[in-house]
Amino acid sequence: MSSDHKILIVDDEPDIRALVGGILEDEGYDVYHAATHQETFAQIDAVKPDLVLLDIWLENSAKDGIGILEDIQDLDREVALPVIMMSGHGNIETAVKALHIGAFDFIEKPFKTERLLLIVSRALELNQLKRENKFLRSTNQLREEREIVGKSSAAEHLRSIVSKISATNSRVLLTGQAGVGKDFIARLLHEHSTRKDKPFMAVNCGSMHPDRFDIELFGCLEGVQGEPERIGLLERSNGGTLFLDEVGDMPYETQGKIVRILQEQRFEKIGSTSPIELDIRVIASSSYDLDALINDGRFRQDLLYRLNVVSVDVPSLKARQKDIPMLCDAFSKELCKKSDIEQFTFSASAMSALMSYDWPGNMRQLRNVIEWLMIMKASTGKTLIEPDDLPPEIISKLPKSVAVERHEDLLAMPLKDARASFERDYLSAQIQRFNGNITKAAEAIGMERSALHRKIKSLDIHPQDEKHGMDSAHEMGKNEPLNQESNNKYQKTG
Structure with a gap:
């Protein structure tokens, strides 16, 4: 010592x-x-x-x-x-x-x-x-990073919900696809709560080995399974917030112990009979359909009842495509500042490409792409990102109207023709992005619907399938399966 x-x-x-x-x-x-x-x-x-x-x-x-x-x-x-x-x-x-x-x-x-x-x-x-x-x-880093970025209706709704429930002690269940930022929201709830000066402890239920789960969570006395005396995550989070990330992966036997702890507000370390009083707020998350897990006998219904006091569905990035420019700016500012390099920006065509992409990996994937761009461009000194700078995973999925091969064609045109060609490609991509829904395309690009119709007519654009009111959220990608198993019945869609 x-x-x-x-x-x-x-x-x-x-x-x-x-x-x-x-x-x-x-x-x-x-x-x-x-x-x-x-x-x-x-x-x-x-x-x-x-x-x-x-x-x-x-x-x-x-x-x-x-x-x-x-x-x-x-x-x-x-x-x-x-x-x-x-x-x-x-x-x-x-x-x-x-x-x-x-x-x-x-x-x-x-x-x-x-x-x-x-x-x-x-x-x-x-x-x-x-x-x-x-x-x-005191460094203020956490507060700077943890604000909900964006002005889309989905972001505004999420911001409103977080504001309402952060000051309470109610248990919260965060749902949504993998990568949408449920851990981010959990920390945000803690940092705006009355427990903000107390510990925040996260338990990644999916990555922890089942044989180690109880020891890491409850702690143990010296000698238990050959371990030294250990303070578990429950005790470490006492007075603060415990975040059970991907709670659907928690061992079934441990789930029963958590039910009892939530009911009695006390627990014993492994090997001990002395109860430890507990005062914590529990926030849980899941990207799986917990009801399906319950029906299959893999999750306890009584635990779901106790965790699901307030339910918050964190939207996918596809439902927040309007926020992508602001998110790209926030991520590039954060990452470039940490690496002490000049922040990069995106050309209109590159941003159009990013907004046209489906983002199956959601917020996590977007942040990884920004970090990839930072690494690849740091040595070149280039600060403006063009479509051909984007990673292959995005370029390969782009509609032809914004694909890289158009870049050289534009350079060979007079300015007036290049501008018209770009507008034609850009608007075609936006209309395709919303499955022909002119109203949604107009809202996304900041134009009146009537003005967009006039522009479409002047540029001789022919939308193939105008589907007013179609909700693109119904085409969300699937999550990773439970414990890497290919079992579609547990996967949540958007």
């Missing part, structure tokens, strides 16, 4: 201070002593301890341990100073009162060395997590 950790022992008995101090010093802690209220705060001001061990009963002190605890809680600190209460003749009422005031834990004398060291280690580890969370917030 690093000697960077400083522990203050407050007890009126010198023998107790010496005994406890010796145990802690053997573990490498820096130990300081106090016997009264006045000495306690003199030491806090002088050495700024990371943890206080505080006896309940103090003779010749202006205040007893409970009074000192209350004063410690009133200190103006970015992260509260953790306090472990000690007593040789405590009772349940005293312990409950101390915990209610803000004590981290309560330990009765005489205590076993192993228990003392376990509680001290746990308190310091959780306090370190709080400090790290505080540092991340």
Whole structure:
């Protein structure tokens, strides 16, 4: 244990201070002593301890341990100073009162060395997590990145829902295709909640091995399955938010344990019978049809009931195509800033190509494409992206009207003819993008419907299939199958 950790022992008995101090010093802690209220705060001001061990009963002190605890809680600190209460003749009422005031834990004398060291280690580890969370917030990076970008109706609706539910403690189930940004929304909900100063812990249920799931989630005592003593993600997130990402992949046996924990608001570490009180907000996500999983016996209906207090369907990128220019700008600004290179922009034809693409991988795929462009163009010094700069996965899917071979044709034309040719190709691509729906095409490009009809006529464009009111969202791509299995009945469509 690093000697960077400083522990203050407050007890009126010198023998107790010496005994406890010796145990802690053997573990490498820096130990300081106090016997009264006045000495306690003199030491806090002088050495700024990371943890206080505080006896309940103090003779010749202006205040007893409970009074000192209350004063410690009133200190103006970015992260509260953790306090472990000690007593040789405590009772349940005293312990409950101390915990209610803000004590981290309560330990009765005489205590076993192993228990003392376990509680001290746990308190310091959780306090370190709080400090790290505080540092991340102080850099303001999280807040800058986590805003819903876009002005489409889908983005505005999502922004409105997040605003309404972020301040509540209600459990939330986020649904939607893979890659739409459900983890992004989960963090946004946490950062705009009353728990924003507490930990946010994410559990990727799909990537964690089933044999490790319970240990990582609940933690364990030393020796369980040959493990060292471990603080699980539930305990790490206490007071904050726990995000169960792709909850449909959670082992069925673990699902039952989660149901009980959500009902009782407490749990036990593996190998322990001592309950740990839990105060967390749970946000879950799934790109699968959980009802289909329930029907197949792979997901518990009672867990779905408890998770699905508020349901938010995160729209696909195809439903937010109007937002693609703003998203491209936001991603390129973020990534280029991190790499300390000049931000690149997109030509009108390149942006038209991006907006014509279906984006089966949604927001994740768009961000990856922007990062790919940044890497490929960084060495050239080129800052304007043209259609032929786009990755093959997009070029191969483009309609012929915006394909790369048109680039050389345009360069050979006079300006007037090139402009007309580009407008013809651009409008044809937009009309094709919306399956012939002139109203939606006009809205997307910012023209009045009547003006677009006149432009179509003047450019001699012949829409093959004008389908007013068709919802392109019905043609969404499918998600990745559950646990990489080819089982279409679990896949959600847009």
